[in-house]
Amino acid sequence: MSQISQPGHRPVSRPHGVAPSRLARWFWLANHKDAGAAYLVLAAIMFLVGSGLSLVIRSELFAPGIQFVDPAVYNQVVTLHGLIMIFGGIMPAFTGFAVMMLPAMIGAPGMAWARLSGPVFWLLPLAVVLLLSTPWIGGGAPQTGWTMYPPLIMQTGASLPVFIVAVCVTALSGFISSANVFVTLIRRRAPGMALLRMPLFGWTWLVTAFLVMAVMPVLAATMLMLGADRYLATDFFGGPDGSALLYQHLFWTFGHPEVYIMVLPAFGLVSTIIPSFARKRLFGYNSMVYATVSIGFLSFMVWAHHMFTTGLPLPAELFFMFSTMIISVPTGVKVFNWVATMWGGAMTFEAPMLFSTAFVVMFMVGGFSGLMSSLSPVDFQYHDTYFVVAHFHYVLVPGSIFAMTAALYYWMPKWTGVMYSEGLARLHFWWSVVWINVLFFPMHFVGLAGMPRRIADYNTQFTDFNQVISLGAAMFFLGQFLFVYNMGRCLARRGPAALARPWDGARGLEWTLASPWPHESFTQGARVDARELAKPD
């Protein structure tokens, strides 16, 4: 089956057989490795910016009283921290992993719409620059947090249209890049790679891409309705009949699937890494696929659990409570399957496995606080407190971001041909795992004790825990430079050479390539060996 020329598997990065100029290469990003790298670099920069914003928050909250920033500025920092982390960090990072790895994992030479990658990618830095410019435009950025609720957002000054355009541009970029991933996964799998044989990262991205395509138009439309209310004298969200609530329904129609957009790819990464280091196939591949699809489906039916305190009618409260509780069933299946994958294996704990194991444990913490919040009557107490802040940060930081960290350690040897320093990586792991809990765990306590989220200043009873939290934030942040240094060494090609398959238990077509992998791969189609499949026949 090797070297079969397949329709649609033409070499993509050199149209007309001419080497592109450097400018053209980085504009079109037609090579999926270039495109993936561009996304990951952008995400890395944005994680740094977003973390910087969070350090402003943690500095201000180190003690009661206003010390560093005016509450109005504080609110803007809160808004930008959320948006930058979500639209600048997590989503581009997962897109980066998808564009970088999925073609290689399914034996394709590149993305389906190769030359669309570049223009779509470059929308993101544009959007981010617009977003980050809003604090300096008359009146500053919206003070609403990332949820951008009206009527409050209508009090934003001249930056509102810039802000709306920025969010719409990220939505557009996300939509097209996800469509590209979706089509690639459907159309470009090498012969022999049936859908139900594909690596689970492909499956989780297939569902993620579907969710992104479904909800980004909702986000963009909602933003445009805000703009119309401001500039076209419409009254979508400003009417006298409480129609501000309409915004919340629309926003969370986007916002809840968005939660899964930010975590499903992490499930895929961890489901790829744990089997490699357990030297055992993923347990329950089929049920993992079904669980992923059910989570994607259910994610459209739970949006109003973000709105339990808005005065929903009783039947709606009941419906959204039940539907939210049910979503924990497929999520539980995933966790149990990961543990069952480890069970009976011959495990080693290199950095990717360490971070994946920590992911499973700490994602559970975030999952359980989510389950607690699903109980609507009790959520009346949890809602809009630090308990919720703890909940979603556990899901996103030791959840999604730990999965990405694991994936970078896992694939960096393939990309650069150089092994990272395992000693430094272990130090990075233990440092991170300790401080991340110092950072986020006490948020449960202050939240339950009654500290609302998004406040610039607090009652003195919350001081002690907030100081612990701020300390954790600073230490966790500092520790990440170990990671930056370790990855930087690989990128500078300093370190021992990596084998083509540096992890002896790893399966997947990407490991059949040399290390570092060639700039062009699988241009003549891939040979799919059953041993490399996530699920054998």
Add this chain to the structure above:
Amino acid sequence: MTHLSRHWRVVSAVASVIAMLGVFRPARAAWQMNLGRGVTDLTHQLWTLHMVMLAVCVFIFLGVCVVMAISIGRHRRARGVTPATFDESIGLEIAWTIIPFAILAALAIPGASTLVALADTSDADVTIDVTGHQWLWEYRYPNTGVHFYSRLAADSRRAELGVDGTRPADVSHYLRDVDHPLVVPVNAKVVLNITSSDVIHSWWVPALGGKTDAIPGRTNHKWFTADAIGTYRGQCAELCGRGHAFMPIVVKVVSKADYIAWIKARGGQAPAAGALPDARADGPDYAALARQERLTRSQAMTLGRHVYQAECAACHRNSGAGMPGAGYPALTASPVATGPIARHIDQVIHGKKAMPAFGGQLSDAEIAAVVTYERNALGNAVGDMAAPDEVGARR
């Protein structure tokens, strides 16, 4: 069976430890780690739901962690093991889909019934219109003509701005104090009609229950019946702009007489004497009863009913009918509530299966009272009584 009940003992022990960490340290509010129990029947119910859910989550979490830890200990290459080759087990996969589903169903039912109770805003004794503004609260008592605004207290404001070197630690209740608190009578059903004039706010006093959003153009309703006189503090819980952290809520729960006096002092028309529920007006002093070493039968039944509604009714229902379908048995004619009294007392102290151990949270008098109540109400008429010293002896 013993195996199972040992597990549940672990669950309730964990719940009790967490409860003790969080709740029984009023002197050190600074390190409060858990939800407070509040001062209404509903907040007690919420608290119980919260603790049961927390215990279930901690139990499953620890269970998964233990299995994983065993695996990490045993199944590593360094021990020279050969990896197993299994990669599925239909039985296991079905089990860990069905069992969580059943656990969730058992939790959803009491959750739903509490939700129904939260939504019942009928039969108000006192109605107050609440309007959120950037950044203060407006209160209007429609039938009395009393109307006022409630703003951040001046000394908190000075400390926030650092005027004359005032620091947050120098003022009492920094950012949780107002110039004019809301005043309501104890043991009366207070219904709040909550709205906003500008952006969305959220009215929240944790001890009186959850949040209710104040949304312009819309009126949301919230009710509470505070069962203890005192001052309860909270704040706006929905980001509402620059002053979001600076619009606290203070509610003073006072006796019926003090409430009427306050209305008059504010130039309002006091409600007729019969407008507030007399029987409940100043209520029995449950806290004093809970400390007594001896209880008369009527004291035991009064305190017992109070404890029952706060701690037991979320699962066993007000009527004692329980929710057998969800695994919460009826108390009416139950073997425990009509059998030997010692076994009944033990179960309340130590818990059983899904039932938490109440020994750590309830006083001897409260346990004696609730046992007496369960045996002589809810359709039971055993006739005997538990005494506080008997409870003390069985701890």
